[in-house]
Amino acid sequence: MIKPDEHSRRDFLQGRAAVRVATAKAQSWIDSASELLGANLEPGPLAHVHASRQAMACEFSVQYHESDSQMQEEVLAALDAIESIENQLTIYRDRSEVVDINRNAANCPVEVDGDLFALLQLCQQLHHETKGAFDITSGPLSRVWGFLQRAGRLPDPTELEKALAHVGSGKIKLDADAQTVRFCDPDLEINFNSIGKGYALDRAASLLDEAGRTDYLWQGGGSSVLARGKNRSSRDASWSIGLQYPFQPERRLAEFHLRDRALATAGGATQFFEETIEGEVRQFSHILDPRTGWPATEILTATALAPTAAQADGLATAFFVMGVELTEKYCIQHPEIAAVLVCPTPGRPGVVVHSFGLQEADWTQS
Numbered sequence: 001m002i003k004p005d006e007h008s009r010r011d012f013l014q015g016r017a018a019v020r021v022a023t024a025k026a027q028s029w030i031d032s033a034s035e036l037l038g039a040n041l042e043p044g045p046l047a048h049v050h051a052s053r054q055a056m057a058c059e060f061s062v063q064y065h066e067s068d069s070q071m072q073e074e075v076l077a078a079l080d081a082i083e084s085i086e087n088q089l090t091i092y093r094d095r096s097e098v099v100d101i102n103r104n105a106a107n108c109p110v111e112v113d114g115d116l117f118a119l120l121q122l123c124q125q126l127h128h129e130t131k132g133a134f135d136i137t138s139g140p141l142s143r144v145w146g147f148l149q150r151a152g153r154l155p156d157p158t159e160l161e162k163a164l165a166h167v168g169s170g171k172i173k174l175d176a177d178a179q180t181v182r183f184c185d186p187d188l189e190i191n192f193n194s195i196g197k198g199y200a201l202d203r204a205a206s207l208l209d210e211a212g213r214t215d216y217l218w219q220g221g222g223s224s225v226l227a228r229g230k231n232r233s234s235r236d237a238s239w240s241i242g243l244q245y246p247f248q249p250e251r252r253l254a255e256f257h258l259r260d261r262a263l264a265t266a267g268g269a270t271q272f273f274e275e276t277i278e279g280e281v282r283q284f285s286h287i288l289d290p291r292t293g294w295p296a297t298e299i300l301t302a303t304a305l306a307p308t309a310a311q312a313d314g315l316a317t318a319f320f321v322m323g324v325e326l327t328e329k330y331c332i333q334h335p336e337i338a339a340v341l342v343c344p345t346p347g348r349p350g351v352v353v354h355s356f357g358l359q360e361a362d363w364t365q366s
Helices: 004-014 066-089 097-104 114-129 139-144 157-164 196-210 309-333
Strands: 018-023 037-040 047-055 058-065 172-175 180-183 216-220 224-228 239-245 248-258 261-267 272-277 280-285 301-306 338-344 351-356 363-365
Touching: 047 066, 058 066, 058 196, 066 097, 066 196, 114 172, 114 309, 139 157, 196 216, 196 224, 196 261, 196 309, 224 239, 224 309, 239 301, 248 261, 248 301, 248 351, 261 309, 301 309, 309 338, 309 351
Parallel strands: none
Antiparallel strands: 018 047, 037 239, 047 058, 058 216, 172 180, 216 224, 224 261, 239 248, 248 363, 261 301, 272 280, 301 338, 338 351
C-alpha cells in the first residue's frame, strides 16, 4: 500500500505533474497555447526543475532551481490548487461556484468565499480604472460572436445590440460586510476568462510564499507569467521572458527581465475568424470591446507588467481594447504598471512598438 506522501511524490515525478530537469544551458521553453511569451534559461552553472499540469485548457508550469528540490511537495500542492480554482471559476461545466452565481445572483445575494470576493473586487476596480475596457460580464458578446463556441461568426446587428444591453460590471453589486454578490440584471453573467489564469498563478505563488520558497517562475498558458525572487542561473538574477513577433513566433521582438513582478500578453493572432464584407476580407479578433460590442482592432499584442499576475492578465486585455493613447495615460496614472503595445505599421508591412513605464533594466529590444 502506498502512503499518501509517497503517492504524492510518485504522482509528482511520474504523471499528474510532468516534471523535468533542464540544464541552465537550455535555450527556451514556450507553451503552445498562445505562443506569445517564452521563458529563457541563460547559460549558467545551475539546473532548473520544470513541473507542469494541464488546467484551464492550457499548461500551467513552474520552474525552480534543482538545488531547491525540497519544494516538490509544495509545488504539487500549488498545482492541485490551480485545479481547484479551475473547478471554482469554470463556466464550461454544469456546476461550479461561478455557474451557481450566474444562476442565482439575479434572484438573491450569493455568498462567496473570501478569495473569490477579493477577485470580484479587483475586477470592479479594473473596470472602473479602465473606463469599461475590462469587463467580466462580456460573455453575451463572446457568445453572439461565436467565440465561446469556438465558431466565429458575424452577428446580426439586432442580436449584438441585445447582447450589449446585458453587459456592464456596474450591474454587479458587492456587499463587503456580508461578502455577497448580486446582479441587477436577470440576464447578466460573469466569467473570468480574461483574468483567471493570472489569479490562479497568484494563488499558487502564495502557497509557495507561505512555505518560505522564494525563487521560482510560474507560467500559465503561453501568455501569463509570475516571477518571484532570483533566477540564480542568470547573470543579473532576473527571469527572462521573450515577447514573440506577431504571426511569427520564431522571432522575438523583446526580452523582459523580471524579478518579483508579473507579466501578461493579450493578442488576437491565434483566435479570430475572417469574413468578406463588400469584397474585402476582414479579420475579427476574439478580444471584444465591451463598450461597443465589436472586436478591438488597433493593437496586435498588448503586454502588461504589474505587481500581481491577476492585474497583469486583466490589464493586458484592457490595454488591447484601450489602444495606445489611453494605455499611456493609464501607465502615467499608475506608475507601478508598465505596458508594451505592438501595432501594425499603417499602409505597409511591419510593426510599431510603443512602451510605457519601463526602465532600461526591465527589458531588451531585439
